[in-house]
Amino acid sequence: VQLxxxxxxxxxxxxxxxxxCAASGRTFRNYGMGWFRQAPGKEREFVAGKRWxxxxxxxxxxxxxxxxxxxxxxxxTVYLQMNSLKPEDTAVxxxxxxxxMGWNVKDLHEYDYWGQGTLVTVSS
Numbered sequence: 001v002q003l004x005x006x007x008x009x010x011x012x013x014x015x016x017x018x019x020x021c022a023a024s025g026r027t028f029r030n031y032g033m034g035w036f037r038q039a040p041g042k043e044r045e046f047v048a049g050k051r052w053x054x055x056x057x058x059x060x061x062x063x064x065x066x067x068x069x070x071x072x073x074x075x076x077t078v079y080l081q082m083n084s085l086k087p088e089d090t091a092v093x094x095x096x097x098x099x100x101m102g103w104n105v106k107d108l109h110e111y112d113y114w115g116q117g118t119l120v121t122v123s124s
Contacts, residue, residue, distance in 0.1 A: 001023055001025040001028055001031060001097050002023065002024040002025060002113070003021055003022070003023050003095050003113055003114065003115035003116075004021065004022045004023075004024075004115055004116070005019060005020070005021045005093065005094065005095045005115040005116060005118040006019070006021075006118055007118060008092075008093060008121075009119075009120070009121070010121045010123065011122055011123070012123050013086055013087055013122055013123065013124050014084060014085065015085050015122070016081070016082060016083045016084075016085065017082045017085065018081050018082070019035070019082065019093055019095070020077055020079055021033070021077060021079070021095030021115055022076060023077065024076065025076075028076045028097075029073045030100050031052055031097040031098055031099065031112070031113075032049060032050055032051045032052035032053070032097070032098035032099075032100070032102065032105055033049065033050050033069070033071055033078040033095065033096070033097060034046065034047075034069075034098050034105050035048045035080045035093055035094065035095055036093070036094045036096060036108060037089075037091035037093045037120075038092050038094070038117075039090060039091040039092075042091075044094070045060065046060055046105075046106040046107075046108065047059070047060055047063060047080070047093070048060070048063065048067055048068075048069040049069065049098060049105030049106060050069050050070075051098065051102075051103070052098065052100050052102075053100070053103075057069050058105050058106060063082075066082065066083050066084045066085075067080060067081065067082050078095060080093070082120070085120075085122045087122045087124045090121050090122050091119075092117040092119050092120075093117065093118050093119075093120055094115055094116075094117045095114075096108070096111035096115065097112055097113040097114075098110055098111050098112075099111070
């Protein structure tokens with residue numbers, strides 16, 4: 001599976017962005033999907049994930065109620081809708097494919113494939 005993230009950019013606080021992650025490979029629908037982010041000087045952190053086995057979605061507390069992860073298997077694409085953006089959301093955002101037998105979508109070690117990242121900058 002190859003992943004291509006897009007949709008990042010500069011937005012004012014309170015604004016919205018939708019990130020997209022296009023996947024190639026016919027096995028895309030066999031994977032859960034997740035989004036991580038990495039701010040300058042910080043470790044990569046889990047943002048949102050959707051597990052393959054049951055389709056349940058999980059979010060880091062700081063984005064609950066503001067971000068929504070979704071996928072369109074017909075388009076081999078996963079999305080991250082980000083609303084009410086805050087300056088602390090500024091980071092490079094990465095999409096990743098979560099292994100089918102994996103359980104903990106918050107654990108980056110359970111992801112087999114990663115996209116190249118897209119930069120989101122939220123100005124105050």
